[in-house]
Amino acid sequence: MAVGLPENIFITKLDAAANWARSNSMWPMPFATACCGIELMATAASRHDLARFGAEVMRFSPRQCDLLIVAGRVVMKMLPVLQRIWLQMPEPKWCISMGACACSGGVFDTYAVVQGVDRFIPVDMYVPGCPPRPEQLLAAVIEMQAKVRRTGTVMGREFTIRDTPDGPTPFDQDERYRIQDANLIQLGGFSAAATGKGLQGRSNRG
Amino acid sequence: MVELSVLQSRFGAGITESVFRDNRRIDVSSGSVFEILSGLKAEFGFSMLIDLTAVDWLEYEGATDRFSVVYLLLNMDTGERLIVRTAVNLPDPCLPSVYSLWRGADWMEREVFDMFGISFTGHPDLRRLLMPEEFDAYPLRKDYPLKGRGERHNFPVITRSGS
Numbered sequence: 156m157a158v159g160l161p162e163n164i165f166i167t168k169l170d171a172a173a174n175w176a177r178s179n180s181m182w183p184m185p186f187a188t189a190c191c192g193i194e195l196m197a198t199a200a201s202r203h204d205l206a207r208f209g210a211e212v213m214r215f216s217p218r219q220c221d222l223l224i225v226a227g228r229v230v231m232k233m234l235p236v237l238q239r240i241w242l243q244m245p246e247p248k249w250c251i252s253m254g255a256c257a258c259s260g261g262v263f264d265t266y267a268v269v270q271g272v273d274r275f276i277p278v279d280m281y282v283p284g285c286p287p288r289p290e291q292l293l294a295a296v297i298e299m300q301a302k303v304r305r306t307g308t309v310m311g312r313e314f315t316i317r318d319t320p321d322g323p324t325p326f327d328q329d330e331r332y333r334i335q336d337a338n339l340i341q342l343g344g345f346s347a348a349a350t351g352k353g354l355q356g357r358s359n360r361g
Numbered sequence: 362m363v364e365l366s367v368l369q370s371r372f373g374a375g376i377t378e379s380v381f382r383d384n385r386r387i388d389v390s391s392g393s394v395f396e397i398l399s400g401l402k403a404e405f406g407f408s409m410l411i412d413l414t415a416v417d418w419l420e421y422e423g424a425t426d427r428f429s430v431v432y433l434l435l436n437m438d439t440g441e442r443l444i445v446r447t448a449v450n451l452p453d454p455c456l457p458s459v460y461s462l463w464r465g466a467d468w469m470e471r472e473v474f475d476m477f478g479i480s481f482t483g484h485p486d487l488r489r490l491l492m493p494e495e496f497d498a499y500p501l502r503k504d505y506p507l508k509g510r511g512e513r514h515n516f517p518v519i520t521r522s523g524s
Contacts, residue, residue, distance in 0.1 A: 232493050234516055242524055266500060266509025267492075277521035317521035325518060326511055333510045337498075 174307040177247060178300040179209040184220035186237060189227025191254035191286040198289040208296050217243040228256035229269045241276045247311050251295055252278045255285040273322025362441060363405055372397050386444040394447040395457040398432060402462050407434035407443060413469035415477045419503035427451055428479060449479055458484040476501035
């Protein structure tokens with residue numbers, strides 16, 4: 156200890172002090188759209204008790220939260236809502252993508268479901284599972300706290316350097332093929348398709 | 362039970378009948394479907410429209426038309442049920458709306474329009490029901506790929522430093 160300091164006075168870095176406070180009082184925004192939401196509730200309930208890690212304050216307003224937990228599949232119609240919620244959360248903020256559907260679309264490989272929310276919003280932590288057990292979500296929250304302590308800065312410099320999208324591009328290559336096919340149909344490339352009696356023998360990609 | 366001969370003498374001989382697992386179906390032409398449905402409601406007591414939906418027959422063996430629109434009717438007095446089918450084809454699948462006969466047809470016709478692209482003339486508010494407004498495909502058509510064609514993938518990608 157430094158000589159000359161009175162009792163109960165510590166010297167630390169501002170970053171470390173901020174990280175200590177932030178990591179021990181994460182307020183989650185539950186974006187629960189499917190069965191992962193049930194596990195999220197179980198995580199917050201008495202048996203698994205998310206309050207042990209200071210994250211029990213589920214705020215249903217994004218303006219009071221700093222940890223977005225996307226629990227469940229997100230459909231295309233819902234994505235603007237998710238993006239708006241993310242933009243409404245004040246800094247500093249983090250995002251956990253919980254479950255197979257939020258991470259990759261899961262079994263819902265259809266036109267209506269987002270194939271992973273990291274294509275459109277930044278994600279810090281992925282939780283695998285269908286749905287993940289509460290222990291897994293607890294592990295993710297603990298890991299999130301460790302990440303905040305490890306990389307956090309009081310001015311949020313670790314956020315400003317992430318200026319490229321975290322996830323894959325919104326369009327997969329096979330999706331580009333399907334868009335090309337659609338354009339060909341509109342241009343009359345498949346004349347039989349215009350009568351509705353065509354398309355036999357031609358493989359519909361996807 | 363309404364006999365086929367009675368229907369034929371009232372609405373013309375173009376009506377054919379078929380039965381599958383005790384479900385009676387009559388096939389009518391798309392030009393006369395509104396007249397027949399209003400007659401069935403007014404004269405034969407089919408006061409309730411149970412369901413209105415459509416079928417895409419693309420690549421179906423033996424099919425002659427692209428779409429069928431199916432009306433499921435119920436006679437509330439006798440409990441008799443009747444299925445009325447009519448066929449429509451591309452490029453402009455179009456039918457008269459039965460909203461004026463049964464108010465319940467409102468959202469059913471909107472759903473058929475949303476999923477199959479069959480438009481109903483005379484419908485008061487023919488908008489998409491389930492899919493977003495700017496969606497420009499018809500997902501339940503058989504030639505629509507299961508994974509879609511990226512209709513809704515034009516959202517902005519939010520980066521961490523930009524949010």
